[in-house]
Amino acid sequence: MMWRFGLADSTFEPLLTSHWALAIALCLPLVLGGLAAVWPPKRMWVVALACAPLLTSGLLLLVDFTQIGLLRWQGEVLGVSIGLRLNGVSILLLLLTQWLGAASALYTPGLLNVSPPERLARWLWPLMGVVVSALSLVWLATDLITLYLALELMGLAAVGMLLLSGKTPALFASMRYLLLTLVGSLAYLLGVALLLGYWGQVDLAGLAQVVEPGPVTWVAAALIGGGLALKAALFPLHAWLSPVHASAWTPVSALHAGLVVKASLFVLLQLWSILLPDTFWAPRLVAWMGMLAIIWGGLIAWRAESLKTLVASSTVAQLGYLMVVFPLLLGPNVGPLAKALAWEGFWLQLMGHALAKAAMFLAAGNLILATGETTLKGLAGCSRKLPLSLLVFGIASVTLMGLPPSAGFTAKWLLLQAMVISQQWWAVAALLIGTLLTAAYVFRFFRYSFMETAPRHHYQPLSPGMDIIALCLALAAFVLGLLAHFPLELLHGGSL
């Protein structure tokens, strides 16, 4: 499992361009956020121009990675050694973060132009910059201290972004989220304290060499797992997720549901694969919770009154798919083929869901902004005036349902193959039930939207760019399934 997370030694030193690209990828979002707070951009092309260097840095890192393989950086700040690494998974997630962040940033001026002016609106930009920077750091970091710093920065900035819409329910939901995420990080910190006290290591590669199964490791893994599960909204701890999204701004929701939630899941998987390799019960427990999450999230989304609740509850169910894979990634008695397939399927599902969920939130936001209605009943008949937004919603839900040729289909195909090989029939059943439930809640919304008898509303015109960004994200999730061989090759690149 170690090589999968790129914790081995690298063969070559990073190139000079990689150093610069890394610095830009980590620092530029902060700088851009600060600049945008002082001079808030009003037009989309300004944002596009500002994001261009950031996207270039990601592509440069991709090129360097494909040429020389695993990249590692070691440094020391005030006597604390800090390690970064760039392997296949990190580069994919870094690219995803940069493109999703850029898409959310591009969408924002259009949103701020049509919504009533809000006093706190300019704070959105620096917070978004902090979230993108912190996410990039989470994908790259290889020691527990940097991971803690990045997770905390990301969590606090995410809370700040979610409450910016200024509505009272948003403030209540953010307050609850803030307290829970802070307590979750204390659990993580206590787990780290146990590891540091017993093994004396905070570096992941060093920790992997000395750690042995035992009560200390189990309790540390349980504390870290519990804290991160709370931050990642994994099933029994998911209750804060829907209210938080119900009244937040759409680009914020897109970034949060697409990536912020998954960063905690990524750290959880990475740390458990070090602390609990080949344990039987812990991954099983996560998988059972995942099955319940698929069913519960699907049912809640199916009965949802408002569109945002539908989309947010579907996140709970889709995270369930990722939880179900845990025994295949971490458990004992799994063949190498099943393990490799599960590994590929896991990341493809994560990326496909991030893109599709972001597209879905943006499309839902467009529908809500244009009609001024938030409930499914209020949105009845919106197909007459807003066909494009509805089309985007449809393409995104194709990925969520897992119909071919989307990323969701390819990912589920890989996962099903792995589950059949290792004879995990419960997981197969959960996957199939989840697909049916997804179809049920998506088509429930479509039934409302095509109602011809609904009264005609006054529609607020939106700038065409807002629909086009959502369409691009939805198409990206769609095409990722067709071109899946490219990211999958990168995932294997770490094994060389």
Added chain:
Amino acid sequence: MIASLDVIEVLLALCLMTTALLCLFDRHLVRACCCFGVFTLSMALAWLTLGAPWLAIAEAIIGALLTVPCFFYALGIFPASSSALPRYDHFKEPLTRGMTRTLLALAWCVMVGTVIRFVLPAMVYSPLEHPLLFVGVVIVATAMGAFAWHRHLLRRLLAFNVMGSGVFLLLAGMAGTSVQGQALITIGLVVAWLGSLLSALLIRTLYLREGPAALLGASEPQESKQ
């Protein structure tokens, strides 16, 4: 064994324990916040005795100078405003829910206690050898229980802060005040301060908009006031 006890450490531990309990369970909010101020100052002294002067300075600045004013701002005392929060929290949790939460906190205390047995084997023979570590376990467990018991947002915030300090004590007790440990604690202090600042702003805004009911974190959907 008793002879080898460091008197200063024991006194500090007792001081930490009392102020933490008062801070967590006093229904008079201003008094509870003042107790938190004394608690952070004792924490700073504890860092000094543990041989981490920089951490003591950080704790004194971030804890006493920056975090405590956040609580007074949330209470509406600083800067003085006409709409201060009610001084008392009169809310009573139904007993059955409280019992389950207390049991969970106790189970947690037992779990951490057993693990510390493995990390520091010496603790088994003389649990009072490391009074600060012992107090850390108790503080974290009580604060966890208080966080689960209370509904008042400010009291939950206080409970989080006390729990954070308890976790830092545990960290320092188990891992020593190595550079890594100090780095983790400093990050934790800054995060706790930022979280408290954000929470204080939120509590104040919610109170001004929704009145005293908001302080119990009413999660039922309400009409949004633009």
